[in-house]
């Protein structure tokens with residue numbers, strides 16, 4: 001293909017050479033470049049792609065796309081754009097033949113609920129025979145092919161490559177999580193979503209390499225409603241007026257507290273053997289009873305959102321009901337059956353908003369005690385530590401502060417930051433830095449009727465320490481712990 005065939009969506013300047021040259025592949029990683037390739041220079045958190053120009057030219061690259069003024073002596077084409085991340089997204093779309101145009105694209109943004117809702121939607125759509133690909137925090141799913149995810153929203157090149165595979169595999173639809181970083185870094189530029197969904201927003205992801213402040217975070221989340229044809233929004237969400245400012249799509253609404261297009265009424269929380277459940281009457285554009293086997297108000301919102309999306313694909317109420325009733329997502333309020341005396345669950349709440357909604361919901365099922373085991377990730381928003389400490393201490397009967405992924409920080413430094421919040425709310429707590437020891441402590445000290453929540457690691461099967469991901473799956477830890485003699489005796 002000619003270089004200019006990859007530049008159809010962009011304004012650019014040919015600084016040197018010609019845009020009619022033939023290129024073989026599109027690359028943004030110098031390590032993958034080979035003869036005849038075009039290389040896009042991305043300025044990242046760790047590297048600046050412009051610094052690899054000499055290297056890629058020596059490997060045979062015939063064109064480089066830049067946003068800085070650069071001196072290139074060799075005989076290659078140099079194209080300058082305002083933003084190379086936007087360029088990578090637009091060029092990738094062209095490179096892969098604009099696969100988004102051959103799929104119905106559903107993008108879900110929001111601080112919480114994205115992963116859960118994508119699985120709900122996929123479950124319903126697959127049950128009515130619509131082959132649906134999924135991209136998100138846990139994995140990418142294309143038919144039977146499941147690949148663990150590195151990012152919630154992958155790099156634009158990967159997004160387009162994945163869409164192309166989905167088209168090839170016969171998917172009709174893709175449902176994907178769209179993180180604020182994904183929007184900010186143009187990972188989903190170069191195409192227009194058919195449906196753009198907004199679940200909610202709370203301050204989060206603020207810090208180095210994330211967002212500079214809440215305004216920036218909100219601005220980035222709102223961008224989805226300017227990049228889609230049809231918007232579906234939670235009207236009960238805080239800051240919803242600001243999120244809707246300047247939207248360019250049609251809007252449909254869902255929620256509990258108003259007369260919305262999809263509204264939940266007569267909400268009931270109840271238990272069934274092995275699960276905490278919720279039911280409600282759906283009113284508005286569709287009208288039927290809904291029962292979900294995952295707990296709490298947040299499940300009401302996630303399922304309302306999923307129904308609002310699915311209403312555009314099917315009217316088969318029974319299929320919607322059955323799919324929603326059966327949907328389970330790894331590490332999202334996942335109950336691990338270990339004892340009849342108490343309930344043990346693994347969850348992915350790793351910020352104040354999710355922990356607050358989780359604990360508030362669980363309290364409504366009247367457990368004997370709520371016991372929360374959690375830590376916080378290193379090299380992520382520091383506010384989370386104080387805030388999660390405060391929330392856990394205020395809403396749990398007992399808090400066990402431990403480690404999450406320390407990354408490049410000292411586990412005890414993170415724990416000490418958490419303890420400031422824990423002490424402020426004055427709840428009962430202990431500190432057990434090793435996560436397996438902390439889980440053992442929770443199980444050994446469980447009282448009849450307790451609900452124990454292991455929060456923060458969800459589906460993760462590793463613990464990241466100083467750049468190395470060590471195998472650590474809480475399901476495996478629990479299995480090992482319940483085989484120990486002292487534990488067996490109390491189960």
Ligand SMILES: CC(=O)N[C@H]1[C@@H](OP(=O)(O)OP(=O)(O)OC[C@H]2O[C@@H](n3ccc(=O)[nH]c3=O)[C@H](O)[C@@H]2O)O[C@H](CO)[C@@H](O)[C@@H]1O[C@H](C)C(=O)N[C@@H](C)C(=O)N[C@H](CCC(=O)O)C(=O)O
Nearest residue numbers: 028029030042044045046047049151152153155179181209
């Ligand atoms: C801070 C950040 O966003 N980092 C992400 C990012 O790295 P980066 O763009 O900064 O890339 P970089 O390593 O500095 O390299 C810059 C450029 O130089 C190139 N390069 C680099 C080295 C080299 O030898 N040669 C070379 O050409 C790279 O290919 C790249 O084009 O691009 C990588 C590839 O797409 C991502 O995997 C990586 O995510 C890391 C793992 C991350 O933790 N990101 C978080 C902050 C994130 O994005 N999170 C959100 C939300 C999560 C949620 O709440 O669900 C997400 O969507 O995942």
Ligand SMILES: Nc1ncnc2c1ncn2[C@@H]1O[C@H](COP(=O)(O)OP(=O)(O)OP(=O)(O)O)[C@@H](O)[C@H]1O
Nearest residue numbers: 111112113114115116137298332348349354357358
């Ligand atoms: N709608 C919601 N509102 C608030 N909290 C929620 C909601 N849905 C789920 N949660 C809580 O947040 C946790 C994460 O949910 P989920 O993975 O669906 O969200 P997400 O938006 O994909 O998060 P992340 O950005 O971390 O991937 C759950 O384990 C649960 O505790």
Ligand SMILES: N[C@H](CCC[C@H](N)C(=O)O)C(=O)O
Nearest residue numbers: 350376377380404405456457
């Ligand atoms: N997608 C989330 C992952 C956090 C998971 C938690 N286990 C941690 O390490 O903090 C983030 O980047 O903020």
Ligand SMILES: [Mg+2]
Nearest residue numbers: 114115137177
């Ligand atoms: Mg997610």
